[in-house]
Amino acid sequence: MVLQILFIAITLAAIALFSFNLKKVIRNIRIGKAADRTDQPQKRFMTMVKVALGQTKMFFRPIPAFLHLIVYAGFIIINIEVLEIMIDGIFGTHRIFGGLGPIYNFLIGSFEILALGVWLGCAVFLIRRNVIKLKRFSGVEMTSWPRSDANYILITEILLMTAFLIMNAADAKLQAMGASHYTLAGSFPVSQHLANLLPNSEGALMAIERGCWWFHIIGILAFLNYLPYSKHFHILFAFPNTYFSNLEPKGEFTNMQSVTNEVKAMLDPSFSPPEAEPGKFGAKDVNDLSWVNLMNAYTCTECGRCTSVCPANITGKLLSPRKIMMDTRDRLEEVGKNIDKTGNGFDDGKSLIDSYISREEIWACTSCNACTDACPINIDPLAIITELRRYAVMEESQAPASINAMLGNIENNGAPWKYSPADRLNWAKES
Amino acid sequence: MSEQLNFEVPTMAEMIAKGEEPEILFWVGCAGSYDERAQKTTRDICKILHHVGIKYAVLGTEESCTGDPAKRAGNEFLFQMQAMTNIEVLNGYNIKKIVTGCPHCFNTIKNEYPGLGGSYDVIHHTQLIQDLINDGKLKAEGGESFKGKKITYHDPCYLGRGNDVYEAPRKALEVLDAQLVEMKRCKSNGLCCGAGGAQMFKEPEKGNKDINIERIEEALDTQPQVIAASCPFCMTMLSDGVKMKDQDKNVQVLDIAEITARANGL
Numbered sequence: 114m115v116l117q118i119l120f121i122a123i124t125l126a127a128i129a130l131f132s133f134n135l136k137k138v139i140r141n142i143r144i145g146k147a148a149d150r151t152d153q154p155q156k157r158f159m160t161m162v163k164v165a166l167g168q169t170k171m172f173f174r175p176i177p178a179f180l181h182l183i184v185y186a187g188f189i190i191i192n193i194e195v196l197e198i199m200i201d202g203i204f205g206t207h208r209i210f211g212g213l214g215p216i217y218n219f220l221i222g223s224f225e226i227l228a229l230g231v232w233l234g235c236a237v238f239l240i241r242r243n244v245i246k247l248k249r250f251s252g253v254e255m256t257s258w259p260r261s262d263a264n265y266i267l268i269t270e271i272l273l274m275t276a277f278l279i280m281n282a283a284d285a286k287l288q289a290m291g292a293s294h295y296t297l298a299g300s301f302p303v304s305q306h307l308a309n310l311l312p313n314s315e316g317a318l319m320a321i322e323r324g325c326w327w328f329h330i331i332g333i334l335a336f337l338n339y340l341p342y343s344k345h346f347h348i349l350f351a352f353p354n355t356y357f358s359n360l361e362p363k364g365e366f367t368n369m370q371s372v373t374n375e376v377k378a379m380l381d382p383s384f385s386p387p388e389a390e391p392g393k394f395g396a397k398d399v400n401d402l403s404w405v406n407l408m409n410a411y412t413c414t415e416c417g418r419c420t421s422v423c424p425a426n427i428t429g430k431l432l433s434p435r436k437i438m439m440d441t442r443d444r445l446e447e448v449g450k451n452i453d454k455t456g457n458g459f460d461d462g463k464s465l466i467d468s469y470i471s472r473e474e475i476w477a478c479t480s481c482n483a484c485t486d487a488c489p490i491n492i493d494p495l496a497i498i499t500e501l502r503r504y505a506v507m508e509e510s511q512a513p514a515s516i517n518a519m520l521g522n523i524e525n526n527g528a529p530w531k532y533s534p535a536d537r538l539n540w541a542k543e544s
Numbered sequence: 545m546s547e548q549l550n551f552e553v554p555t556m557a558e559m560i561a562k563g564e565e566p567e568i569l570f571w572v573g574c575a576g577s578y579d580e581r582a583q584k585t586t587r588d589i590c591k592i593l594h595h596v597g598i599k600y601a602v603l604g605t606e607e608s609c610t611g612d613p614a615k616r617a618g619n620e621f622l623f624q625m626q627a628m629t630n631i632e633v634l635n636g637y638n639i640k641k642i643v644t645g646c647p648h649c650f651n652t653i654k655n656e657y658p659g660l661g662g663s664y665d666v667i668h669h670t671q672l673i674q675d676l677i678n679d680g681k682l683k684a685e686g687g688e689s690f691k692g693k694k695i696t697y698h699d700p701c702y703l704g705r706g707n708d709v710y711e712a713p714r715k716a717l718e719v720l721d722a723q724l725v726e727m728k729r730c731k732s733n734g735l736c737c738g739a740g741g742a743q744m745f746k747e748p749e750k751g752n753k754d755i756n757i758e759r760i761e762e763a764l765d766t767q768p769q770v771i772a773a774s775c776p777f778c779m780t781m782l783s784d785g786v787k788m789k790d791q792d793k794n795v796q797v798l799d800i801a802e803i804t805a806r807a808n809g810l
Contacts, residue, residue, distance in 0.1 A: 173733075361655065362651070362654075362655050362706060362707045362708070363705050363706050363707075364651035364655060364701075364702045364705075364706025364707050365651070365655035365656055365706075366615055366616070366656065368620075368624070368656060368659045368660060369620045369624075372620045372621055372624050373624060373660065375621070376621065376624040376625055376628055377628070379625075380625075380628055380629075394620065395618060422729075422733070422735075424735055424736040424738060424755045424758070424759075425749070425751070425755070427735075427755075427758060428748075428751045428752060428753040428754065428755050428757075428758050429750075429751035429752030429753060430748070430749045430750065430751040431749065431750075432749070473749050473750070476746070476749060477748070477749040477751075478741050479701070479736045479738060479739070479740040479741040479743050479755065480616050480701070480740050480741030480742075481701040481705065481736035481740050481741070482701060482705040482706060483701075483705065483733075483735070483736065486705050486732055486733075499616075499618065501618075502617060502618030503618040503619075503620060504618075505618060506617060506618035506619045507618065507619060507620065507621060512617060512618070513746050513747075515745055515746040515747065516617050516742060516745060516746050518745075519613055519614075519617070519742065519745035519746075520614055520617065520619050520622055523609045523611070523613070523614055523622055523626065524622060524625075527574075527607075527608035527609050527626070528574040528577070528578060528608070528609050529574055529609060529613050529744075529745055530574065530578055530579075532577075532578045534605055534608070535605060536577075536578070537572075537577045537578075537604060537605045537607060538553070538555070538577070538602070538604040538605055539577075540572075540576070540577060540578075540583035540586050540587060541549060541552075541553040541587070541590070541602075
């Protein structure tokens with residue numbers, strides 16, 4: 114009874130803490146400006162199913178895609194087991210679904226095979242990161258925390274799967290010994306091979322079985338609460354992120370309505386612009402970005418596919434689309450903490466541009482959309498870069514001199530170069 | 545195959561004065577109007593239009609920058625000023641269909657003008673060529689033979705990833721009976737030439753290599769005789785790259801329109 118109460122208390126505390134942190138994250142995302150992404154719900158839903166659930170964009174790189182699929186499927190499906198653990202934990206039962214007989218045996222058998230798959234997949238991932246040291250996992254933004262974060266996630270998953278398999282091995286051994294409370298249930302295609310490693314005394318086996326059971330469930334609850342601090346948040350955010358992703362052609366940049374009103378008023382004096390809230394053009398800080406940009410930042414799992422295809426990054430420039438996303442999240446977290454401490458209006462003198470993302474980075478972008486195409490969950494670093502450029506150009510008039518010259522040419526003679534508009538048709542006349 | 549056009553290029557103003565309407569407006573673009581290399585492509589697009597007998601016109605001196613480089617550089621004001629002025633001209637002439645000689649103009653007019661009051665059926669010149677081939681109006685005969693020649697095609701970002709146009713330019717090359725070889729990074733994975741996002745108009749940031757060199761090395765790896773382009777900016781970057789690599793004697797960089805015009809002896 115004490116254990117049941119303890120179990121319920123731990124579970125409720127974990128869920129409460131997670132809800133508290135999730136609410137904070139959602140509050141942070143809402144710092145962003147409005148953006149309408151509610152059109153075409155059917156197409157949005159299908160995009161989510163294909164891209165997030167079906168992981169279609171992962172398969173551009175088949176090896177990690179295959180391993181990722183196993184870890185993903187394993188992790189999700191094995192969590193059906195968590196349902197049983199929950200019921201057992203609350204009611205003090207043992208393997209409550211055991212009565213399902215052959216179905217139960219099939220389920221537990223499949224979970225075991227998947228668990229082994231997850232174990233091996235995570236092991237290969239660790240080797241790719243720490244032994245082979247794939248280039249994609251390095252870069253200026255991959256400082257010690259992001260690297261550790263990735264390793265913590267993989268090691269935790271390995272530990273959880275290990276606990277699950279040892280628990281089953283001990284359980285099976287206890288079942289065979291006819292220990293009371295351990296009814297015959299389940300099939301153990303993987304863990305049966307671990308039986309010989311375990312002691313033979315009933316007391317020790319029960320300690321191991323209970324120990325692993327508690328470790329498994331507390332591990333999962335702890336992992337859940339780790340998510341808001343980690344890049345691993347993508348396991349949840351991949352779904353809303355793909356649902357609300359950009360459905361327009363990638364080449365299309367948004368037209369700024371605030372500018373449209375002003376330009377219309379300039380071209381047509383009789384036009385009276387609708388009342389609009391005064392705001393700045395483009396983004397200086399995270400609160401100038403849209404909530405979609407900010408959700409993108411929380412969704413990024415720092416895989417680096419964007420950076421590995423970025424022409425600027427490939428040729429040694431400072432720009433890394435992954436860094437854009439990581440900086441946005443870090444800055445947003447900082448702004449969130451400022452709000453926690455001192456309320457809304459607090460100015461810490463920092464901003465996303467300059468304090469986090471440098472001018473050199475934003476001006477190195479060719480807007481080629483390789484990053485947005487490469488992202489397996491439709492994150493859009495280019496949208497953030499564009500907003501930062503808009504701020505630099507329209508609010509500060511701070512663009513590279515050659516860009517200013519180009520803009521001046523368009524303004525004065527309708528072409529980015531210094532040619533006379535009167536000569537525009539000369540190509541048809543001379544050779 | 546003289547450089548000179550042996551026909552008049554009709555402008556919208558002239559056409560309207562005669563009480564006629566074109567089937568399609570040819571939006572030339574700034575590079576196509578002023579850049580010497582791109583002007584050749586422009587003339588070849590006209591030759592193709594003239595050859596198949598499509599009634600077309602250009603805006604001539606009434607055309608102005610679409611605003612694309614301003615928009616990519618972050619100057620939304622200037623972009624919308626340009627856009628609205630152009631839309632006024634286009635709507636004034638009651639334009640329905642536009643073919644562009646540049647993927648940047650194509651993307652801007654097709655995707656960004658409708659929200660500002662300018663909705664047209666916009667195609668890129670490679671799509672026009674594809675349509676003409678499909679309709680049997682354009683073949684690859686009567687001109688230079690590209691049979692068996694090794695050609696690799698470079699996808700411009702604003703045509704490929706930007707608007708998912710990958711097949712039209714390849715279709716134009718397929719009819720040549722040439723040997724098409726793809727670069728390692730092609731189609732949706734194609735590498736930018738380095739000129740997009742207003743980079744065309746500035747020096748690159750500090751790095752260890754220029755993007756067009758990275759791209760041209762990849763193109764040259766396919767050992768091509770021709771590198772095919774379909775964007776005036778890519779044309780500049782690729783031609784510069786080929787020169788930097790001292791390969792301009794062995795490898796030609798040609799626009800799809802130029803190749804098509806040559807193959808048809810235009």
